[in-house]
Each structure stands twice: as C-alpha cells, then as structure tokens.
Amino acid sequence: MISFPNKLCLAQTPTPLQSLNRLSDAIGGPRIWVKRDDLTGCTVSGNKVRKLEFVLAQAIEKGADTIITCGGVQSNHCRATAILGAQLGLKVHLILRGEEPEGQSSGNLFLDQLAGATISHYPVADYKKLPELFQQWELHYSALGDTPFSIPTGASNGTGAWGYIACAKELADDFQEHQISPSLISCATGSGGTQAGLTLGAELFNLSAPVLGIAVCDDEAYFQQKVREDMQAWKDEYQQQLDITQLNIHVNAEHIGPGYAKATPEVFDTIKSLAKMEGLILDPVYSGKAFHGLVQEIKAGHYSNAQDIVFIHTGGLFGLLAQRDQL
Ligand SMILES: Cc1ncc(COP(=O)(O)O)c(C=O)c1O
Numbered sequence: 001m002i003s004f005p006n007k008l009c010l011a012q013t014p015t016p017l018q019s020l021n022r023l024s025d026a027i028g029g030p031r032i033w034v035k036r037d038d039l040t041g042c043t044v045s046g047n048k049v050r051k052l053e054f055v056l057a058q059a060i061e062k063g064a065d066t067i068i069t070c071g072g073v074q075s076n077h078c079r080a081t082a083i084l085g086a087q088l089g090l091k092v093h094l095i096l097r098g099e100e101p102e103g104q105s106s107g108n109l110f111l112d113q114l115a116g117a118t119i120s121h122y123p124v125a126d127y128k129k130l131p132e133l134f135q136q137w138e139l140h141y142s143a144l145g146d147t148p149f150s151i152p153t154g155a156s157n158g159t160g161a162w163g164y165i166a167c168a169k170e171l172a173d174d175f176q177e178h179q180i181s182p183s184l185i186s187c188a189t190g191s192g193g194t195q196a197g198l199t200l201g202a203e204l205f206n207l208s209a210p211v212l213g214i215a216v217c218d219d220e221a222y223f224q225q226k227v228r229e230d231m232q233a234w235k236d237e238y239q240q241q242l243d244i245t246q247l248n249i250h251v252n253a254e255h256i257g258p259g260y261a262k263a264t265p266e267v268f269d270t271i272k273s274l275a276k277m278e279g280l281i282l283d284p285v286y287s288g289k290a291f292h293g294l295v296q297e298i299k300a301g302h303y304s305n306a307q308d309i310v311f312i313h314t315g316g317l318f319g320l321l322a323q324r325d326q327l
Contacts, residue, residue, distance in 0.1 A: 002165070002169075002204055002205075004162060004165075004166065005054060005057070005058075005159070005162060005238065006054075006057045006058075006061065007053040007054045007057045007162070007166075008053050008056055008057045008060070008088075009053065010041075010044065010049055010052060010053050010056070010084055010087070011040040011041060011044070011049040011050050011053055012039060012040050012041050013040060013050070013166075013167075013170065014170040014173070014174075015035060015036045015037050015039050015040060015170070016035075016036045016039065017033050017034070017035050017036070017171070017174035017177075017178065017310070018033065018034050018036060019031050019032070019033050019034075019178075020032045020033070020034060020274075020278050020280070022277050022278060023274065023277055023278055026277070027295060027298055027299060029298040029299070029303060029304065029306075029309075030183065030298065030303050030306040030307055030308055030309045031307065031308050031309070032294075032298075032309050032310075032311060033178075033180070033182065033308060033309065033310045033311070034280065034310075034311050034312075034313050035167070035170075035171065035174070035310060035311070035312045035313060036313055037050070037167070037312055037313055037314055037315060038281070038287070038313045038314070038315040038316075038317065040315070043079075043083050043111060044080045044083050044084055045315045045317065046076050046080065046314055046315020046316060046317075047076075047163070047164070047187075047194050047312070047314035047315060048076055048077040048080040048081070048154065048155060048315075049080050049084070049163075050163030050164060050166060050167060050197075051154075051155035051156070051159075051160035051161075051162075051163035051164070051193055051194075051197075052080060052081060052084055052151075052155055052160075052163070053163060053166075054159050054160060054162040054163055055151055055155045055157070055159050055160050056084060056088065056090075058149075058159050059090075059149035059151070060088070060090075062147075062149060063147050064090065064147050064148065064149030065090060065091060065146055065147050066090065066091040066092075066093065066141045066146045066147065066148040066149070067081060067085050067090050067091070067092045067093070067148075067149055067150075067151060068092075068093045068095065068134060068137050068138065068141070068148050068149070068150045068151070069081050069092070069093075069094060069095070069150065069151040069152075069153075069155075070094065070095040070096070070097070070127075070130060070133070070134070070152075070153055071094070071096065071097065071153060071154070072096065072097050072098060072260070072261060073096050073097065073098045073100075073101065073108075073109055073121070074107050074108045074109060074261065074285065074318070074319050074322050075094075075096070075108060076108055076286070076315060076316055076318065076319060077153070077154045077155060077191075078094045078096065078108065078112055078117070079108035079109075079111045079112055079115075079318060081094070081117075081151065081155075082094065082111065082112040082115040082116075082117035083111065083115045085115070085117065086115045086116055091118070091141075091146070092115070092116075092117040092118070093117065093118045093119075093120070093137055093141070093148075094112055094117050094118070094119045094120070095120055095122065095127070095130070095133050095134070095137065096109075096119055096120065096121050096122065097122060097124060097127040098121060098122075098123070098124065098127075099121055099123060100119075100121040106321060106322045107318040107319055107320075107321045107322030107323075108318045108319060108322065109322070110318075111318060120133075120137075134150050138150060152191075153191045154190060154191030154192075154193055155193060156191040156192050156193025156194075156196065156226075156230055157193065157230060157233055158230065158232075158233030158234040158235075158236065158237040158238065159234075159237065160193045160197070160230075161193060161196045161197040161200060161230055161231065161233075161234040162197065162234070163193075163194075163197055164193070164194050164195075164196070164197025164198045164200075164201055165197045165198075165200050165201035165204060166197075166201070167197065167198065167201065167312070168197070168198055168200075168201020168202050168204065168205050168207060169201060169204075169205050171185070171201075171202075171205070171207055171310070172205040172206070172207060175207070180307070180308045181208065181209075181307075181308070182207075182209045182306075182307075182308040182309055182310045183209055183303060183305070183306035183307065183308065183309060184209055184210060184212055184303065184306060184309045184310065185198060185202060185207065185209050185210070185211045185212070185310045185312065186211075186212040186213075186214055186290070186294050186309065186310065186311050186312070187211070187212075187213060187214070187290065187311070187312035187314060188213075188214055188216050188286040188287055188289065188290035188291075188312075188314055189213030189214060189215050189216065189223055189227075189251065189290075190216050190217060190260075190286055191226070192213070192223055192226035192227045192229075192230055193230055194213075194312070194314060195211060195213035195223070195227050195249070195251075196227045196228075196230035196231045196234070197230075198211045198312070199211045199227065199231065199247055199249060200231055200234060200242070200244070200247070203242065203247055204242065209310070210248065210250050211250060212250045212251075212252055213227065213249075213250065213251050213252070214252050214255055214289075214290035214293045214294060215251055215252065215253040215255075215256055216256060216260065216285060216286050216289050216290060217256060217259065217260035218253070218256075218260075219253050220251045220252075220253040223249070223251040223253070224249050224251060227249045227251075228244070228249060231244045231247065232244065252293065252297070254293065255289060255290070255292065255293025255296065256289075257289065260285070261284075261285045261319075263284035263285070263288065263289050263292075263323075263326070266292060267284055267288050267289050267292045268284060268288075268326055268327055270282070270288060270291065270292040270295060271283075271284065271288040271292075271320070271327070272327065274291070280313070281317055281320065282313070282316070282320070283315075283316030283317060283318075283319040283320040283323075284319070284320060284323050284326065285316060285319045285323075286314055286315075286316045286319070287313055287314050287315065287316050288316070288320070290311075291311055291313075294309070294311055
C-alpha cells in the first residue's frame with residue numbers, strides 16, 4: 001500500500017485514456033493511446049496541476065500566503081500556479097525568463113496577468129542567477145510580513161513527483177479497464193518531474209512498461225541526472241523503501257529540433273494533421289514536439305513488436321495559441 005501525502009483536490013481526475021485509431025491505422029504501427037491530461041482542467045489544464053495538488057498542499061501546511069515560482073515567458077507551470085493561487089487566495093510572484101514581449105501579451109502570459117500574478121521578467125543572462133532571484137524575492141516578501149514559499153521550475157521536486165505517481169495509479173486502472181498491457185509509456189520531458197513521477201509510479205503500481213521521456217530541451221545526460229535527483233528527493237523526503245537504483249531512466253533527446261520552445265515545420269504539420277484526424281490539439285513546445293518524435297520512432301520501426309503504446313498528453317494549449325502565427 002502506497003501512502004500518499006495530503007493533497008488539495010485541484011485537478012479533474014481521473015482523466016480518460018483514449019485510443020487514436022485513425023492515426024494508428026494511418027501509421028500502421030502499434031495502437032497509440034493518449035492519457036488525456038490536457039483535460040485536468042480548463043484554464044489549469046495539463047500536467048502541472050497534478051504536481052501542484054501536492055506542492056500547494058505542502059505550501060499551505062507550512063503557512064504560506066505567497067507563492068514564488070519561475071519559468072519561461074510562456075510557462076504552463078507559471079500559468080497554472082497563477083490561476084490556482086487566485087483560487088486559493090494566495091499571492092503569486094512569477095520570475096520569468098526573457099524580456100516582456102512588446103505589444104499585447106498572449107497565451108499563458110495573458111492568463112498570468114489576468115489572474116493577478118506579480119511578474120518579474122529577467123533577460124536570459126540574469127535568469128541564470130535563479131537561486132539568487134528566489135532568495136531576493138523571499139527576503140522581499142518576508143520583510144513585508146508575508147510567508148513566502150518557493151516552487152522550483154515545473155514543480156519538479158520530491159513532492160511534485162507524487163502527482164505522476166498518482167497518474168500511474170490511474171493508468172493501472174485504465175489498463176485493466178481497456179484490457180491492454182502497453183509496451184511503452186511516453187511523455188514530453190521539460191523539467192523532469194513528470195517522468196520522475198511516472199517512473200516511480202510505474203514501478204509502484206506494476207505497470208510493466210518502460211517510461212520514456214522525450215526531451216524538449218537539454219540533452220540526455222541532463223535528464224538522466226535530473227530525473228534521478230527528483231526520484232531521490234522523493235525517496236529521502238518521504239522515507240520510501242523503494243530501491244530506486246534499479247529503476248532505469250529512459251530518455252530520447254533526438255527530437256528537440258532547433259531548441260526549447262522552437263519547433264520545426266514538421267512538428268507543426270503533425271499538430272495540424274492530428275487536430276484534423278483525431279480532434280486532438282497538441283502544442284509546439286511540449287506535447288506536439290514529443291508526440292511528433294514518438295511518431296517518427298514508430299515510423300522508423302522501433303516499436304514494430306508493440307501492440308499498444310501510451311502517450312501522456314500533458315497539455316500546453318495556451319502555448320500553441322501564443323505561436324499561432326507559425327501555423
Ligand atoms: C505542457 C507541458 N508538457 C510537458 C511538460 C514537461 O513536464 P516536466 O516539466 O515535468 O518534465 C511541461 C513543462 O515543462 C509542460 O508545460
């Protein structure tokens with residue numbers, strides 16, 4: 001029996017597991033199933049709300065009234081935190097990487113502003129001093145008499161890992177319901193926490209399928225280390241007995257393309273064709289880039305013996321809207 005820590009009920013779960021039959025037939029490979037974590041909410045949709053259920057519960061238990069977190073200008077995690085903060089009556093301060101865009105804000109940034117988050121933009125060179133920026137804002141709010149609580153990039157830490165351990169538990173039920181035993185569980189990997197939670201959860205709930213993180217930035221060595229760090233933090237903080245040294249971390253960093261938040265025309269083509277063929281909307285920064293990568297791997301014959309493959313749709317719709325000029 002796995003004993004989960006306290007969480008807030010903020011996500012619409014369980015999410016459905018749906019098969020993409022038309023796409024699977026068109027590619028001619030294994031049946032592709034999508035875990036619809038883009039449906040965890042409307043404006044708080046995507047993977048971050050699963051992690052934030054646990055991380056924000058911890059913040060409130062510690063008496064926090066102000067949340068400080070960080071990410072790119074179009075961070076889905078920051079948008080989810082900004083909106084959840086407003087729902088919970090917490091102040092939210094976002095440390096964003098990159099200058100404030102000229103003209104009207106769009107996508108996630110627009111929603112951050114609408115939800116009333118305080119936003120500090122930093123040029124990339126300054127953002128590199130992230131620990132100092134967190135410290136500076138923590139001191140600022142403490143001096144005001146507030147109780148700040150800092151959440152790292154993507155809420156990827158030992159506590160956030162619980163979010164995707166919980167998702168793995170759902171997947172165990174999904175597999176039973178659909179009578180499948182998938183050969184692979186894949187997801188976009190950006191800050192590593194989703195993959196860390198899924199890797200732990202797959203072991204804890206006997207999913208007997210490897211978890212593959214398809215990197216959208218950074219190289220394989222980086223994610224091997226980051227995912228293991230998050231798993232280790234989970235083990236240490238929650239005194240878990242699981243021997244994580246025997247867990248393999250699978251990373252594919254072959255589909256990053258031009259870089260973080262930059263997608264090739266082929267990724268946009270995949271987004272367009274999937275929207276038409278299956279009514280499934282992906283984004284160019286995370287889910288679309290990773291899904292496109294997965295389809296390339298299937299087409300290359302890497303899963304020719306597999307019957308079923310699962311892709312976790314981690315959301316990102318508002319990031320797509322911010323890049324609509326590319327479509
Ligand atoms: C839509 C979306 N999908 C996937 C990811 C990757 O998840 P993680 O940061 O846990 O690796 C992120 C965030 O980084 C995201 O916003």
